[in-house]
Amino acid sequence: MRMLTFAKRCTKEILRDPINLGFGLGFPLVLLLLLSAIQANVPVSLFEINTLTPGITVFGLSFMTLFSATLIAKDRESALLQRLYTTPLKGFDFIIGYMLPLLPIAIGQTVICYLFAILLGLTVSVNIIYAIIGIIPMAVFNIALGLLCGSALGVKQVGGICGALLTNLSAWLSGVWFDLKLVGGFFEKAANVLPFAHAVELEKALFTGNHEVVGTHILPIILYSVFVTALAVFCFLRKMKKQ
Amino acid sequence: MQEIKAVGLVKQYKNLTAVDKLNLEIRQGELFSLLGINGAGKTTTIKVLTCIAKPTDGDAFVGGYSVTRQSEQVKRLIGVSPQETAIAPNLSVKENLELICGIHGFSKEKTQAKIKELSGQFNLDTVLRRKAGKLSGGWQRRVSISMALISEPKILFLDEPTLGLDVVARHELWDIIRSLKGEVTIVMTTHYMEEAEVLSDRIGIMKNGCLLAVGTAEELIGVAGTEDFESAFVSIVKEGSV
Numbered sequence: 001m002r003m004l005t006f007a008k009r010c011t012k013e014i015l016r017d018p019i020n021l022g023f024g025l026g027f028p029l030v031l032l033l034l035l036s037a038i039q040a041n042v043p044v045s046l047f048e049i050n051t052l053t054p055g056i057t058v059f060g061l062s063f064m065t066l067f068s069a070t071l072i073a074k075d076r077e078s079a080l081l082q083r084l085y086t087t088p089l090k091g092f093d094f095i096i097g098y099m100l101p102l103l104p105i106a107i108g109q110t111v112i113c114y115l116f117a118i119l120l121g122l123t124v125s126v127n128i129i130y131a132i133i134g135i136i137p138m139a140v141f142n143i144a145l146g147l148l149c150g151s152a153l154g155v156k157q158v159g160g161i162c163g164a165l166l167t168n169l170s171a172w173l174s175g176v177w178f179d180l181k182l183v184g185g186f187f188e189k190a191a192n193v194l195p196f197a198h199a200v201e202l203e204k205a206l207f208t209g210n211h212e213v214v215g216t217h218i219l220p221i222i223l224y225s226v227f228v229t230a231l232a233v234f235c236f237l238r239k240m241k242k243q
Numbered sequence: 244m245q246e247i248k249a250v251g252l253v254k255q256y257k258n259l260t261a262v263d264k265l266n267l268e269i270r271q272g273e274l275f276s277l278l279g280i281n282g283a284g285k286t287t288t289i290k291v292l293t294c295i296a297k298p299t300d301g302d303a304f305v306g307g308y309s310v311t312r313q314s315e316q317v318k319r320l321i322g323v324s325p326q327e328t329a330i331a332p333n334l335s336v337k338e339n340l341e342l343i344c345g346i347h348g349f350s351k352e353k354t355q356a357k358i359k360e361l362s363g364q365f366n367l368d369t370v371l372r373r374k375a376g377k378l379s380g381g382w383q384r385r386v387s388i389s390m391a392l393i394s395e396p397k398i399l400f401l402d403e404p405t406l407g408l409d410v411v412a413r414h415e416l417w418d419i420i421r422s423l424k425g426e427v428t429i430v431m432t433t434h435y436m437e438e439a440e441v442l443s444d445r446i447g448i449m450k451n452g453c454l455l456a457v458g459t460a461e462e463l464i465g466v467a468g469t470e471d472f473e474s475a476f477v478s479i480v481k482e483g484s485v
Binding site: 001002004005006008009012013016017077078079080082083084085086087088089241 | 290293294295297315318319321322323324325326327328329330331332333334338342343345346347348387390391394
């Protein structure tokens with residue numbers, strides 16, 4: 001009950017921030033629109049909506065990291081957390097309270113992306129539902145990464161690291177914009193070690209019904225999600241105790 | 244009867260001793276001010292007494308419970324209004340109050356009754372539906388203190404409640420704090436001489452983490468041998484010990 005009250009508050013804080021809404025929901029849709037417009041005017045297959053959309057949904061998740069990190073860092077700086085530390089809320093209530101609201105927001109963002117893509121010509125099939133469900137492990141990874149960054153960094157640092165660096169990293173190393181094999185070498189290897197490219201490939205596989213490769217890609221994402229969540233929980237609780 | 248007792252309380256941050264072997268007793272129902280210049284250790288003392296920070300050494304007892312071993316029991320007795328305004332900025336004033344009610348496990352009926360009661364006490368009716376983050380500093384402090392009172396605390400901690408407020412807002416907040424006297428034990432930190440003198444039953448003067456002197460404003464003036472409280476404070480702080 002206490003945790004749900006706190007989670008409800010976090011939901012309102014996130015959804016009432018116009019910058020959050022603008023970037024989180026608007027930016028992926030603008031990208032879909034612009035890249036589809038480019039595709040319509042070039043003779044080669046560059047940004048086909050069926051291959052572009054799964055990648056854009058994964059890219060959109062990087063904003064979940066920004067949302068959660070910003071919220072936690074702001075709470076820390078505004079002393080709201082200090083007040084809440086003196087209430088019966090426990091560490092577990094805080095962690096779930098911060099993470100829980102972002103999961104439906106992430107799924108909602110993915111649903112909106114797919115609905116918008118349908119308007120732009122995306123093939124409609126039951127696989128879209130599988131792709132939406134398949135986004136959950138990567139959403140957990142991004143949200144936990146936000147918890148980690150928000151616990152360790154200040155608001156300004158969060159803006160730079162999560163807002164600029166991380167969104168770019170997740171974009172370039174995910175293979176959304178180009179085939180990673182085209183670059184090859186260390187870049188491709190690094191991308192395959194990180195979860196971003198696996199998340200895009202997972203989404204593509206689920207969307208196209210290529211279920212044979214799902215296991216290959218979902219495993220590293222789950223491992224990263226578990227590891228980052230554990231690290232974020234440890235860091236948050238440590239900061240809480242270190243006051 | 245003692246409501247708060249600190250025994251050899253120490254809080255150290257790496258090379259900085261923020262609170263140094265603090266011994267302090269605060270009586271039930273009194274308004275006790277911790278007065279000191281910046282960095283005196285006032286806020287750290289509050290943080291330890293409210294279980295936000297763990298002491299490095301020593302212990303403190305709030306309502307008879309140890310802050311080191313019985314923090315859950317301590318948290319049930321206290322309300323805290325931190326130095327910086329601790330409100331959720333994108334929530335309305337009403338939602339902020341509901342948040343704290345919910346965290347304390349109030350029913351819907353009790354929540355509504357509590358909001359009505361605090362709105363009357365703090366004149367919040369006109370701002371209840373406004374976003375808390377859009378209010379002036381004075382109103383935000385009002386909301387912050389009303390949030391601290393939701394759990395019906397026996398002990399209220401106010402950390403620099405009027406810091407940065409204009410003179411009118413400060414006097415309005417003083418009226419609110421005066422109205423709370425007697426109902427709850429209040430521990431307030433401030434670096435405004437006038438505030439401490441006008442509001443407090445007793446004042447503790449801190450410097451470099453140490454408590455230099457404790458007494459009523461008149462007692463401290465007498466001990467320092469000065470004509471007014473401000474001079475007494477300056478004399479005590481400059482001498483370092485009384």
